[in-house]
Amino acid sequence: MKLAIVHDWLTNMGGAEQVVLNFKEIYKDAPIYTTFYNKENMDKKFETFDIKTSFLQKDKPVVDHKKYFPLMPFAFQKFNMKDYDLILSSSSSCAKGVKKRKDAIHICYCHTPMRYAYEFKHEYTKDMNIIKKALVEVLLFFMRIWDKNNSKHVDYFIANSTIVKERIKKHYGRDSEVINPPVRCDLFNISDVDGDYYLVMSRLVGYKRFDLAVQACSELNKKLVVIGDGPEKERLEKLSNTNVQFMGRLPDQDVKKYMAECKALLFPGLEDFGIVPVEAQSCGRPVICYGVGGVMDSVIDGETGIYFQEQTVESLKEAILKFETMTFDKEKIRKHALKFDEKEFQKNIKNFIDKVS
Numbered sequence: 276m277k278l279a280i281v282h283d284w285l286t287n288m289g290g291a292e293q294v295v296l297n298f299k300e301i302y303k304d305a306p307i308y309t310t311f312y313n314k315e316n317m318d319k320k321f322e323t324f325d326i327k328t329s330f331l332q333k334d335k336p337v338v339d340h341k342k343y344f345p346l347m348p349f350a351f352q353k354f355n356m357k358d359y360d361l362i363l364s365s366s367s368s369c370a371k372g373v374k375k376r377k378d379a380i381h382i383c384y385c386h387t388p389m390r391y392a393y394e395f396k397h398e399y400t401k402d403m404n405i406i407k408k409a410l411v412e413v414l415l416f417f418m419r420i421w422d423k424n425n426s427k428h429v430d431y432f433i434a435n436s437t438i439v440k441e442r443i444k445k446h447y448g449r450d451s452e453v454i455n456p457p458v459r460c461d462l463f464n465i466s467d468v469d470g471d472y473y474l475v476m477s478r479l480v481g482y483k484r485f486d487l488a489v490q491a492c493s494e495l496n497k498k499l500v501v502i503g504d505g506p507e508k509e510r511l512e513k514l515s516n517t518n519v520q521f522m523g524r525l526p527d528q529d530v531k532k533y534m535a536e537c538k539a540l541l542f543p544g545l546e547d548f549g550i551v552p553v554e555a556q557s558c559g560r561p562v563i564c565y566g567v568g569g570v571m572d573s574v575i576d577g578e579t580g581i582y583f584q585e586q587t588v589e590s591l592k593e594a595i596l597k598f599e600t601m602t603f604d605k606e607k608i609r610k611h612a613l614k615f616d617e618k619e620f621q622k623n624i625k626n627f628i629d630k631v632s
Contacts, residue, residue, distance in 0.1 A: 455572055
């Protein structure tokens, strides 16, 4: 069976790109088809892979892929996939739009239906002027039509979380199987050192809702360590008091140390899955999270963390105070996290493909 891997773009490392690396661990001979490949930003492993880029890349070594979004459907449909018996796409955008032979099988690992075209479209257009917003709304209208039509050509959907399974059913009218994404649990360890601080960690952007964590800890006079950088940093600093420490971007070893020694990870945003909460649990550390979205798959309320039910400062403050009356078992938390290890992911993906092919 000849297999090809298709991915939206390879411009920065993230959870979706870790999925592609794990696909390659299973199917070592499979080429990767993608719109853009920016070598400088990717894991060194990609340099050994057979990566076929679209006509949009041409000779450009580094590309802002977002500028080419309207042309991506054409880029994927231009790929010649007739030699492949099975296509395994990794998609939150247009990768599912590749054409296949009639007798071939297309399995789509869906990170979410297009965020900017469905549930989160207002988030992407809210700061645009009226003319640009109107043009983008028209583009997204036609993109939704294209996306829904192309979803019919996918033979099997795999959802990366339960909430994504629900979105696939809502927008595409299709059933899917949930296989949560892979986490490098072996990179993290339990520490005997118990710090006196809470932790948030990621790129500092609005939808992560780190403002809730900064305000809650400031009002409760709890220590908070913020790891990461981004456009929200200045605003977050203005919301904070002296108990909040902004560390910026740190080397991996420092990140692991902060994560392994924190009281708990605060995770106030809504994510399709969320790798960081599983990494924290791999350290045996509980997660205090907004109880909606991907964390419903990865955090067990009362056992490996606790949920807060409203995306407000007061709700998070109540959760922190409740957390401080509870005890958690580090070994039990880590054992739970290992269910999401990349070895489990590879086994589940291979079993699914063997079953349907």
